[in-house]
Amino acid sequence: MENPASARRGFVNLLLGGGIGAMMVSVFYPVIRYLIPPQSGEPTTANVTLPWKPSEIRTNSGRIFRFGSQPGILVRTPGGELRAFSAVCTHLNCTVQYRDEKQDIWCACHNGVYDLNGKNVSGPPPRPLEPYKTYVKGEQIVVSKGA
Amino acid sequence: MAPPRLVQALTAWLDERVNLGEIQEFIRHKVVPVHRHTVWYYFGGMTLFLFAIQVCTGILLLLYYRPSAEEAYESVQFIVTEVQFGWLIRSIHSWSANLMIATLMIHLFSVYFTQAYRKPRELTWVSGMFLLGLALFFGFSGYLLPWNTLAYFATKVGTDVAGQVPVMGHLLTRILRGGEDVTGATLSRFYGIHVAILPLLTTGILGLHLFLVQKQGMSVPVELEQGGHPPKTMPFFPNFLLRDLVGWLTALAVLAALAAYFPWELGSKADPYAPAPAGIRPEWYFMFMFQTLKYIPAKLGPIDGELVGVMGFGLGGLFLLLVPFLDRRSGRGERSPLFFWIGVGLVLYIAVLSVLGYVAPGGG
Amino acid sequence: MPWKWRLLLASMLAAPLLTLAAVAGAQKLPEDNACIQCHQGLGDARVTPPAEKFAQDIHLAKGILCQDCHGGDPTSFDPQQAMSRAKGFIGRPTHQAIPRLCGKCHSDADYMKRFNPSLRVDQLQEYFTSVHGKLLKKGDQKVATCISCHDVHRIRAIKDQQAWTYPVRVVDTCGRCHGDPKYMAGYNIPTDVVAKYKQSVHYEALTKKGDLSAPTCNVCHGNHGAAPPGVGSVANVCGTCHSVPADLFAKSPHRKAFAAMGLAPCVTCHSNHDVMKTSDAMVGTTDKAVCVNCHPADSAGFKQAGAMRASLDGLRESIQGATAILDQAENAGMEISQARFELRGATDTLLKARAAIHLVDPATIQSLTEEGNKIAATTRTKGAKALEDLAFRHRGLWVSVGVILLVIVGLVLKIREMNQRQEREPASDRRG
Numbered sequence: 001m002e003n004p005a006s007a008r009r010g011f012v013n014l015l016l017g018g019g020i021g022a023m024m025v026s027v028f029y030p031v032i033r034y035l036i037p038p039q040s041g042e043p044t045t046a047n048v049t050l051p052w053k054p055s056e057i058r059t060n061s062g063r064i065f066r067f068g069s070q071p072g073i074l075v076r077t078p079g080g081e082l083r084a085f086s087a088v089c090t091h092l093n094c095t096v097q098y099r100d101e102k103q104d105i106w107c108a109c110h111n112g113v114y115d116l117n118g119k120n121v122s123g124p125p126p127r128p129l130e131p132y133k134t135y136v137k138g139e140q141i142v143v144s145k146g147a
Numbered sequence: 148m149a150p151p152r153l154v155q156a157l158t159a160w161l162d163e164r165v166n167l168g169e170i171q172e173f174i175r176h177k178v179v180p181v182h183r184h185t186v187w188y189y190f191g192g193m194t195l196f197l198f199a200i201q202v203c204t205g206i207l208l209l210l211y212y213r214p215s216a217e218e219a220y221e222s223v224q225f226i227v228t229e230v231q232f233g234w235l236i237r238s239i240h241s242w243s244a245n246l247m248i249a250t251l252m253i254h255l256f257s258v259y260f261t262q263a264y265r266k267p268r269e270l271t272w273v274s275g276m277f278l279l280g281l282a283l284f285f286g287f288s289g290y291l292l293p294w295n296t297l298a299y300f301a302t303k304v305g306t307d308v309a310g311q312v313p314v315m316g317h318l319l320t321r322i323l324r325g326g327e328d329v330t331g332a333t334l335s336r337f338y339g340i341h342v343a344i345l346p347l348l349t350t351g352i353l354g355l356h357l358f359l360v361q362k363q364g365m366s367v368p369v370e371l372e373q374g375g376h377p378p379k380t381m382p383f384f385p386n387f388l389l390r391d392l393v394g395w396l397t398a399l400a401v402l403a404a405l406a407a408y409f410p411w412e413l414g415s416k417a418d419p420y421a422p423a424p425a426g427i428r429p430e431w432y433f434m435f436m437f438q439t440l441k442y443i444p445a446k447l448g449p450i451d452g453e454l455v456g457v458m459g460f461g462l463g464g465l466f467l468l469l470v471p472f473l474d475r476r477s478g479r480g481e482r483s484p485l486f487f488w489i490g491v492g493l494v495l496y497i498a499v500l501s502v503l504g505y506v507a508p509g510g511g
Numbered sequence: 512m513p514w515k516w517r518l519l520l521a522s523m524l525a526a527p528l529l530t531l532a533a534v535a536g537a538q539k540l541p542e543d544n545a546c547i548q549c550h551q552g553l554g555d556a557r558v559t560p561p562a563e564k565f566a567q568d569i570h571l572a573k574g575i576l577c578q579d580c581h582g583g584d585p586t587s588f589d590p591q592q593a594m595s596r597a598k599g600f601i602g603r604p605t606h607q608a609i610p611r612l613c614g615k616c617h618s619d620a621d622y623m624k625r626f627n628p629s630l631r632v633d634q635l636q637e638y639f640t641s642v643h644g645k646l647l648k649k650g651d652q653k654v655a656t657c658i659s660c661h662d663v664h665r666i667r668a669i670k671d672q673q674a675w676t677y678p679v680r681v682v683d684t685c686g687r688c689h690g691d692p693k694y695m696a697g698y699n700i701p702t703d704v705v706a707k708y709k710q711s712v713h714y715e716a717l718t719k720k721g722d723l724s725a726p727t728c729n730v731c732h733g734n735h736g737a738a739p740p741g742v743g744s745v746a747n748v749c750g751t752c753h754s755v756p757a758d759l760f761a762k763s764p765h766r767k768a769f770a771a772m773g774l775a776p777c778v779t780c781h782s783n784h785d786v787m788k789t790s791d792a793m794v795g796t797t798d799k800a801v802c803v804n805c806h807p808a809d810s811a812g813f814k815q816a817g818a819m820r821a822s823l824d825g826l827r828e829s830i831q832g833a834t835a836i837l838d839q840a841e842n843a844g845m846e847i848s849q850a851r852f853e854l855r856g857a858t859d860t861l862l863k864a865r866a867a868i869h870l871v872d873p874a875t876i877q878s879l880t881e882e883g884n885k886i887a888a889t890t891r892t893k894g895a896k897a898l899e900d901l902a903f904r905h906r907g908l909w910v911s912v913g914v915i916l917l918v919i920v921g922l923v924l925k926i927r928e929m930n931q932r933q934e935r936e937p938a939s940d941r942r943g
Contacts, residue, residue, distance in 0.1 A: 012928060016921035022914045023396075030232035034207055043218065043225040069851035094859045109862045111754045124752060126722035228846035234904070237844075386929060393922050400915040407908035410844050410901075 047144035054136050062098025071095045077116050084143045085118045086130040178380035179387045180367045187257035189394050190250050196395040197247035204240040214338035216331030219294035220416040238406035248432045251282055259490050263366035265477035274356040276468045281349050288341040295414030300427040303329045311457040369482050435500035540566050545588045546577040564665035573626055609656040610638055637735035660684050681727040707785035746776040759869040794868055795820030818873040826861050826880040829887040836894035845897040850890045857886040
């Protein structure tokens with residue numbers, strides 16, 4: 001009578017002990033992972049770090065980057081200055097691009113043209129491009145909203 | 148079950164210094180009555196467990212959340228999309244809040260219907276009513292924190308209702324909102340209330356509540372008391388506690404399932420200047436009040452309809468708060484059919500109005 | 512009462528008026544100018560308003576006063592002296608004489624240089640090329656002259672938002688005549704143009720969206736040289752801003768066809784004054800489409816219209832479908848900003864396709880929409896993947912639930928075991 005009872009007791013203790021151990025893992029694993037900060041570090045709604053080094057951006061060139069789900073355009077003017085704007089055309093929201101032969105920003109959809117201050121100079125766009133602030137931190141370029 | 152050697156050694160070390168003996172004796176002798184209504188005893192502990200979940204998940208959320216109108220929504224979005232298991236923590240927090248209030252209501256009404264509030268447990272009941280108020284305020288303040296459209300307008304409506312309180316209504320609304328309207332100031336304020344003020348108050352009153360329960364033991368239904376012989380009991384430790392754990396772990400599994408299958412929505416970021424969307428509703432635990440206000444006509448004689456509603460709720464709350472003192476028969480250890488039926492009426496009212504809140508067409 | 516007493520009384524009455532004028536942001540009327548002082552003081556409905564209005568006139572600000580247009584002697588308070596023909600007084604100029612009167616200064620480059628070298632001085636010349644100018648030469652008394660559009664005695668600077676010629680107000684200035692059927696009776700031009708224009712997207716852009724570059728009457732018709740653009744030049748007018756559709760139209764088969772039928776480009780499909788917001792419904796074979804106005808049901812053009820509309824609809828729908836999946840994933844808390852970013856490419860091609868309609872070549876449209884459809888399809892797949900990740904969480908969940916159930920089962924067994932033991936040995940086996 002004793003042995004089956006103590007064997008069963010042993011089994012229950014093992015089940016309980018093992019189960020509690022597994023449960024602790026399934027609780028603490030998510031918590032530990034949660035505590036480790038993710039790659040992006042912070043919400044990228046107010047600012048974003050670009051994947052290029054300042055030296056990679058040639059003068060008189062521009063490239064599109066992603067700011068959340070919206071496009072932005074990073075420009076190095078012929079004078080060497082780094083500037084960034086929203087790349088959403090103020091006419092009908094197409095994505096604009098840099099034109100090095102004209103040294104301006106152009107929207108292919110309806111031929112809208114912006115100067116390198118983001119100002120709408122010709123074509124349908126009714127407003128300038130929203131300007132962003134750029135900071136160069138060593139080998140990193142950081143763009144933030146609210147210029 | 149013989150405790151392992153390590154635990155024994157630690158216990159002995161502590162006992163030499165702080166005399167654990169008293170606590171050990173207390174725990175060893177604590178018993179729980181066993182009868183037809185024992186199952187209701189679990190709901191207090193369940194509410195406590197869910198509150199502990201809230202504290203833990205809340206603290207984790209605190210590490211990433213940003214309490215400003217410009218960043219709140221984005222920070223919640225960040226938690227839910229970028230932080231590892233952030234979706235799990237956030238959904239558990241939101242679901243557990245609702246579950247906690249549900250178990251709290253069950254706890255409240257089970258205590259009410261078994262008349263456990265009678266002498267000598269009046270203070271336990273009163274402190275419990277304050278805990279109810281704190282829990283509802285926790286829910287109301289926390290709801291705004293993600294700063295989405297639904298939360299923004301629900302807070303607007305809710306704080307408007309507070310303005311109906313006579314004499315200090317407007318001042319009350321201004322204090323709640325941190326201004327005349329719901330703005331970023333409201334968010335900051337609700338955040339402070341939710342993570343500092345309410346937890347502090349809850350710690351104090353909960354401590355009192357739990358202390359009283361330990362000191363006075365569990366109440367038994369009136370019939371059992373009148374019966375003469377003492378009821379059957381089971382030891383709190385380990386019997387009742389193990390059963391408690393079964394319930395708590397079930398709740399944990401339910402929460403995880405809810406978080407995975409019914410994740411809490413992000414909604415869209417609040418825009419104070421946009422018109423209110425159709426179908427703003429408060430959370431279910433405020434629904435019966437919301438729906439009641441919809442049914443009251445705009446004016447009852449010379450008095451504002453909303454004022455009548457708010458006064459009604461106030462009186463209802465006051466009634467519940469003072470029930471141990473109003474119910475004389477229970478004080479004498481007798482059943483009180485009157486209060487029983489009032490209770491039934493209250494439960495039916497809350498249930499029906501809540502259902503109507505979801506089912507009734509348009510808005511009353 | 513002697514003249515001087517009258518003047519004193521008039522000045523006392525004038526004082527509050529002057530204060531009002533000052534409060535209204537105007538200038539102080541010169542006290543040594545007899546014309547203004549007398550006219551103001553007279554309180555007569557015909558001659559006093561010019562003097563009072565003049566406080567807000569730009570000519571006053573530049574030191575140009577009554578005598579510079581009307582002649583006469585401003586230093587004399589004696590009316591006979593002040594308003595003598597000998598001193599050059601011309602009184603109220605005739606309708607015919609007004610343009611030349613203004614042009615006396617405004618066409619003189621040397622004179623205007625002193626005030627603002629960048630101002631044009633060819634307005635008078637332009638005016639006489641306009642319909643207004645030509646009719647005026649023929650003796651028409653109702654036709655517009657300088658003061659009809661620029662006001663008189665309260666002429667404001669062109670940048671002044673209250674000026675009759677400020678872009679937002681131009682339609683009401685022209686509309687004072689051109690929108691009045693009674694006034695325009697006999698000229699045989701439509702008078703519903705003002706009402707029509709006010710329904711247009713151009714008017715909305717100007718007034719509601721604050722886009723001052725949006726066209727109003729003078730932008731298409733000219734201001735001083737006002738004349739309607741002829742059939743041949745309408746496209747040039749519209750094409751000044753809408754260069755992409757205009758260029759494409761010029762390359763399309765419609766150019767020759769419209770010219771042969773004497774149809775004005777742009778206006779035939781888009782109207783001239785009530786230019787409305789375009790939509791995909793304008794293309795195709797339904798009754799709302801403009802194509803069916805010319806192309807009968809069995810024609811090649813009809814079929815091509817149908818094909819182009821189908822391409823546009825197809826792309827629009829695939830964008831909507833992809834957006835819906837992304838919305839679903841986002842609502843459930845999944846990260847899809849990269850996919851949303853990429854989907855913009857599809858929307859860009861849809862816009863380009865819509866502009867390309869003016870080429871009326873279904874093949875071009877199709878190649879654009881195919882590109883867009885590809886992007887939408889890729890994005891849709893990414894959205895579906897995000898939803899799958901959600902399903903992955905479900906699986907992870909069941910593992911955890913399984914573990915918890917394991918523990919619960921263990922606890923229940925433990926409880927049962929405990930109950931059995933306690934029934935057998937009631938007093939012992941307390942934690943001791």
